[in-house]
Amino acid sequence: MAKEPVRVLVTGAAGQIGYALVPMIARGVMLGTDQPVILHMLDIPPAAEALNGVKMELVDAAFPLIKGDGVVATTDAVEACTGVNIAVMVGGFPRKEGMERKDVMSKNVSIYKAQASALEQHAAPNCKVLVVANPANTNALILKEFAPSIPAKNITCLTRLDHNRALGQISEKLNVQVSDVKNVIIWGNHSSSQYPDVNHATVNTAAGEKPVRELVKDDAWLNGEFITTVQQRGAAIIKARKLSSALSAASSACDHIRDWVLGTPEGTWVSMGVYSDGSYNVPAGLIYSFPVTCRNGEWTIVQGLSIDEFSRKKLDLTAEELSEEKALAYSCLS
Amino acid sequence: MAKNPLRVLVTGAAGQIGYALVPMIARGIMLGPDQPVILHMLDIEPAAEALNGVKMELIDAAFPLLKGVVATTDVVEACKDVNIAVMVGGFPRKEGMERKDVMSKNVSIYKAQASALEKHAAPNCKVLVVANPANTNALILKEFAPSIPAKNITCLTRLDHNRAMGQISERLKVHVSDVKNVIIWGNHSSTQYPDVNHATVTTSKGEKPVREAVADDNWLNTEFITTVQQRGAAIIKARKLSSALSAASSACDHIRDWVLGTPKGTWVSMGVYSDGSYGIPEGLIYSFPVTCEKGEWSIVKGLKVDEFSRAKMDATAEELAEEKTLAYSCLN
Numbered sequence: 001m002a003k004e005p006v007r008v009l010v011t012g013a014a015g016q017i018g019y020a021l022v023p024m025i026a027r028g029v030m031l032g033t034d035q036p037v038i039l040h041m042l043d044i045p046p047a048a049e050a051l052n053g054v055k056m057e058l059v060d061a062a063f064p065l066i067k068g069d070g071v072v073a074t075t076d077a078v079e080a081c082t083g084v085n086i087a088v089m090v091g092g093f094p095r096k097e098g099m100e101r102k103d104v105m106s107k108n109v110s111i112y113k114a115q116a117s118a119l120e121q122h123a124a125p126n127c128k129v130l131v132v133a134n135p136a137n138t139n140a141l142i143l144k145e146f147a148p149s150i151p152a153k154n155i156t157c158l159t160r161l162d163h164n165r166a167l168g169q170i171s172e173k174l175n176v177q178v179s180d181v182k183n184v185i186i187w188g189n190h191s192s193s194q195y196p197d198v199n200h201a202t203v204n205t206a207a208g209e210k211p212v213r214e215l216v217k218d219d220a221w222l223n224g225e226f227i228t229t230v231q232q233r234g235a236a237i238i239k240a241r242k243l244s245s246a247l248s249a250a251s252s253a254c255d256h257i258r259d260w261v262l263g264t265p266e267g268t269w270v271s272m273g274v275y276s277d278g279s280y281n282v283p284a285g286l287i288y289s290f291p292v293t294c295r296n297g298e299w300t301i302v303q304g305l306s307i308d309e310f311s312r313k314k315l316d317l318t319a320e321e322l323s324e325e326k327a328l329a330y331s332c333l334s
Numbered sequence: 335m336a337k338n339p340l341r342v343l344v345t346g347a348a349g350q351i352g353y354a355l356v357p358m359i360a361r362g363i364m365l366g367p368d369q370p371v372i373l374h375m376l377d378i379e380p381a382a383e384a385l386n387g388v389k390m391e392l393i394d395a396a397f398p399l400l401k402g403v404v405a406t407t408d409v410v411e412a413c414k415d416v417n418i419a420v421m422v423g424g425f426p427r428k429e430g431m432e433r434k435d436v437m438s439k440n441v442s443i444y445k446a447q448a449s450a451l452e453k454h455a456a457p458n459c460k461v462l463v464v465a466n467p468a469n470t471n472a473l474i475l476k477e478f479a480p481s482i483p484a485k486n487i488t489c490l491t492r493l494d495h496n497r498a499m500g501q502i503s504e505r506l507k508v509h510v511s512d513v514k515n516v517i518i519w520g521n522h523s524s525t526q527y528p529d530v531n532h533a534t535v536t537t538s539k540g541e542k543p544v545r546e547a548v549a550d551d552n553w554l555n556t557e558f559i560t561t562v563q564q565r566g567a568a569i570i571k572a573r574k575l576s577s578a579l580s581a582a583s584s585a586c587d588h589i590r591d592w593v594l595g596t597p598k599g600t601w602v603s604m605g606v607y608s609d610g611s612y613g614i615p616e617g618l619i620y621s622f623p624v625t626c627e628k629g630e631w632s633i634v635k636g637l638k639v640d641e642f643s644r645a646k647m648d649a650t651a652e653e654l655a656e657e658k659t660l661a662y663s664c665l666n
Binding site for chain 1: 354356357361363367383384387388390391394395396397493497499500501503504509510511565569571573577578580582583584
């Protein structure tokens with residue numbers, strides 16, 4: 001018997017990431033090829049015509065998995081949030097040339113405060129939220145603070161893109177299939193202070209699983225260029241494409257939700273920005289990227305991983321940046 | 335045991351349709367979730383940096399099925415050993431350009447690509463032409479790649495087919511997966527003929543003819559047809575960009591059904607080399623209803639064609655014959 005459709009909200013759906021993301025959702029990449037979906041797409045009134053164009057294309061593509069009400073395309077946050085089981089928050093105010101960090105933060109804090117309210121009041125119980133729009137961690141934190149009836153564990157931000165980028169860099173360095181690399185970790189903020197950590201990462205070889213550090217045999221690269229490449233990859237994509245990374249962001253958003261809902265494979269963890277409980281001496285009350293496993297629709301931080309001195313500093317640095325962002329965000333609200 | 339990877343070429347890969355298409359291929363939407371792929375992406379020199387950006391993103395996405403990416407401006411490297419070729423690259427019509435100018439540029443492109451494919455692609459390479467004028471670009475490709483079997487050269491009308499199903503599903507307020515067996519006849523242009531005379535919709539009482547369920551012949555013979563014919567323009571009007579998402583998705587459907595087979599009792603529309611079926615002139619790439627089995631398409635035979643349909647099928651054939659003449663005149 002066919003499953004009941006799941007309602008998936010994408011905000012900022014008329015934009016580039018939305019355009020890459022919605023066909024992936026409609027094909028079952030996010031929730032499985034046997035899971036029917038109803039898509040809710042939200043954007044701001046200036047984008048209403050473009051948003052309707054996306055809806056038209058979703059109808060034109062004749063996706064078998066789109067069921068129920070089909071596609072809801074709206075500029076009304078209440079209509080957008082009603083009954084949604086998954087919310088992917090791509091909409092936000094992008095930084096424009098000449099804008100100060102405080103200005104971008106201020107605009108986004110207002111947006112996420114308003115969206116928090118709409119979600120809390122209208123989403124389905126146990127709605128899972130993924131914040132993509134930058135500053136992702138802090139937008140997610142604001143959303144959490146202003147939607148107190150949404151369990152904190154249901155509010156996450158995307159660092160799976162950075163995690164996947166790290167896997168990609170290791171696979172290229174070692175000339176192996178990316179599917180043979182696992183258990184990198186992205187710690188902290190989805191920003192250039194993130195810490196891509198391979199100390200527990202492994203590669204599947206003919207002789208079994210080997211530590212990445214052992215196979216790469218180049219600590220200077222792993223502690224230097226590898227880290228900065230992953231941290232700054234977003235800028236590198238913009239330089240090459242003249243547009244930001246919609247394809248890989250959308251794909252990673254699908255991975256984040258899929259693993260959260262359907263579970264991580266045995267022996268594998270992923271990176272998610274989640275509400276810190278103080279693990280690894282990261283301050284509680286931040287949305288911070290940790291290594292997690294997922295089971296039965298819940299994520300759990302992987303505990304007990306050894307943290308060397310080099311890593312400790314990096315974990316703390318990105319936590320510090322997040323604390324500053326939090327203070328800045330709160331100052332915008334006052 | 336894991337399957338051997340298949341090589342899939344996308345030309346014009348740095349463009350909008352390419353950007354929508356490559357993640358779909360990398361996720362197994364085109365060839366199945368158990369079929370590893372190696373992507374070959376080709377574009378022109380001015381797009382080399384953007385193309386490399388797409389390659390970077392494909393690596394960044396860590397797709398388990400993607401076993402390699404070749405991003406190149408060299409058509410020989412691009413075509414080498416490819417099993418599937420999706421030809422998205424072409425010269426777009428710009429404001430002020432005459433039809434002859436667009437045709438001329440594309441004819442040159444497809445003549446050159448034909449040569450490269452013929453010499454370097456894997457045997458039995460399946461070709462899908464998307465770039466407009468799709469049917470005629472495909473015909474030129476066929477003419478200049480004589481060692482590629484004509485049956486392996488097709489053009490995309492699955493987008494129009496899917497659009498027709500979408501319109502019927504909206505009209506009847508049913509799921510699109512409950513509608514089937516529409517037909518797109520002819521040219522992927524505004525002379526295409528979206529035909530519902532053999533289409534059905536699944537209801538709680540079994541399969542019903544669409545004409546019966548819609549109960550509005552006037553709409554089916556006029557507005558429905560023009561809506562599907564002009565949908566591309568409607569998308570451009572709304573988005574200010576053309577329909578990359580739905581074109582890419584339909585390209586995946588076209589290849590998937592061709593390679594993996596159509597479901598029982600269901601046909602699809604593909605632009606294929608005409609064998610004279612249904613009174614259509616041979617030697618054109620014309621969209622027909624087809625079923626697919628074991629990697630081969632077959633035109634569905636014996637469907638009744640009424641007078642209204644006959645006129646429309648002939649009109650679009652006429653346009654294709656004119657395009658063919660125009661294309662050949664550009665070569666001289």
